[in-house]
Amino acid sequence: MRKINEECGVFGVYREEEAPLLTYFGLHALQHRGQEGAGIACADGREITCRKGCGLLTEVFHTENLAELRGHSCIGHVRYATAGGNELENVQPLVARSYLGSVAVVHNGQIVNAAALRRELEEKGSIFRGTSDSEIILHLIQGGTGTLLEKIEAACRRLEGAFSFLILTEKNLYAIRDKNGIRPLSIGKTAGGSWCVSSETCAFSIVNARFVRDVEPGEIVKFSASGAESFFYAKDCAHRLCAMEYIYFSRPDSTLEGLSVHAARKETGRRLARLEESADFADIVVGVPDSSLSAAMGYSEELGLPYEMGLIKNKYTGRTFIQPTQKLRDTGVRMKLSANQPVVEGKRVVLVDDSIVRGTTSRRIVTLLREAGASEVHVRIASPEMKFPCFYGVDTSTRAELASANHSAAELCGLLGADSLRFLPESELCAACGGDGLCRACFTGEYVTPLFGGAERPRDWEPQQ
Ligand code: SF4
Missing domain, CATH: 3.60.20.10 (Aminohydrolase, N-terminal nucleophile (Ntn) domain)
Structure with missing residues (x-):
């Protein structure tokens, strides 16, 4: 998944x-x-x-x-x-x-x-x-x-x-x-x-x-x-370490360039929470296991909203559902995650996730929470909108598959079935993750190396507008 x-x-x-x-x-x-x-x-x-x-x-x-x-x-x-x-x-x-x-x-x-x-x-x-x-x-x-x-x-x-x-x-x-x-x-x-x-x-x-x-x-x-x-x-x-190492890839008990991954993620959550006008719009904060839990904790602490275990991860589904096909990704979410109905029923939930790539996973999770009785689902993403493909060892090779490259935040909110959607601005991401010495090309389109010569031109590459 x-x-x-x-x-x-x-x-x-x-x-x-x-x-x-x-x-x-x-x-x-x-x-x-x-x-x-x-x-x-x-x-x-x-x-x-x-x-x-x-x-x-x-x-x-x-x-x-x-x-x-x-x-x-x-x-x-x-x-x-x-x-x-x-x-x-x-x-x-x-x-x-x-x-x-x-x-x-x-x-x-x-x-x-x-x-x-x-x-x-x-x-x-x-x-x-x-x-x-x-x-x-x-x-x-x-x-x-x-x-x-x-x-x-x-x-x-x-x-x-x-x-x-x-x-x-x-x-x-x-x-x-x-x-x-x-x-x-x-x-x-x-x-x-x-x-x-x-x-x-x-x-x-x-x-x-x-x-x-x-x-x-x-x-x-x-x-x-x-x-x-x-x-x-x-x-x-x-120093241009991949920002996604902090956001998603690395384990929270790792330290990257002197900064704890857990601490960096928690700080992204805190900064995301500071963008809210007040805490009145929600009852509980739920993180998507496992990579979003640190950010959800930071968000909850900053806003004074209870952090709850609203999603349960099944750790024993095996690798079948890691296979990179859309069909398996669609069905895999249900195998891997369950909503905790007694926790979310009747609640206005803030769902904190680390990123939105294709949008499939996020849409499924919003649906899971609604089916379990959540009265509202407000999605908060602890990273900026991912609009550009990565050519440095990550499997987002075309813009066509990136939800934020093809939809505004308002459109995406509707596609996810969420009540609201907010992303962490790039400046806040840098502030949380040790400064601007990071590769953030998938958010900005500013790649840190020359990308290709002739034959390496990606099939749907467009320069940044
Ligand atoms: S473009 Fe840069 S920040 Fe984005 S995933 Fe690739 S290496 Fe990481």
Whole structure:
């Protein structure tokens, strides 16, 4: 039922006795970032072994195949396909073997100049195994010159878009973040003193590690027997973390660039509440589980309205209803959410949600509340109107599918069947989420990188009016 999906999550461990198991646990904490495939590659100093498959982490891994992973350093991946299909050859880690040694890679994000680079590489003789844009970095590295670090630096300079990469060789681990830092990547240290790297800090506590610092935009951190060394592949770096990481993607117990996701979401709710003239229009506040609960708490506290459990999430519906088809999205809401009738019956409800993408989920939830007897439903969205597609690893690739790109707020209110609808202004979002050093392109149309050259032009792209 996730209304918007991100490409994936990555986790790595360098030189730890139980590295495969720790990577499995780390990926388990990142499962919300991708449910279509999972994999782990492991290095023992001489070779890299890899196991991967389609499905949830618990479907792909079991005691036997985890035991087959030999070594002390690992990288792992949970995947949602926004570029390339969800066939096994696109499931990561991707491993390349040559006479120089083996290299494994995992990637979170999306390369926007992938088509042009792929064509260039194919013209030079590269043969791609899958359709994923992540494979491009392997070919760029293989075709490079100098040390491996120099090859990685040169490869990163060719890439445009969003990427947090982990690269594993037989002996070393590299953590890389694109020069705008669009996707998060953080470094931790286990109780045993080993390094680990994760898309989100929530994965550190599960492996008994503490957060050390974020990988900086444009930075390559090399973990080797000499320790952790920092290099920068670009000079024109900026902090443009994806705003949707705060709003929706990341777990509330993660910290992004020093700011707690829960605290940021709660603040968006508070700021949303300050837009109201008074609290007289409603009786209770209900958040949409799970990503909107923090914002609903902030809204309720600020306005002095009771926060109630008006929607119950069924946690056991499985991944069938995460499949990206409209029909399944329509039916999936009822399987996943129920209205708590004794709580909402006869009440004027403020429904706080984090965002509206296609509008399907929000419309269904409003209907659920009305069927349970809510006398009024006022929808409050803790982010601005999403009017533009994302090209940085999120599955909103056309304007046609975005409700706010095609309807005014008043029209959308009617389509949702709500009594009123209000969005959080962009300035308030920035104020709640640590300032304006954020990518907010899906709200503003101002993309943080050049988007495409010729072949990459999205099929319904229109420049901002
Ligand atoms: S366009 Fe939106 S979803 Fe995509 S990276 Fe930027 S803020 Fe995130």
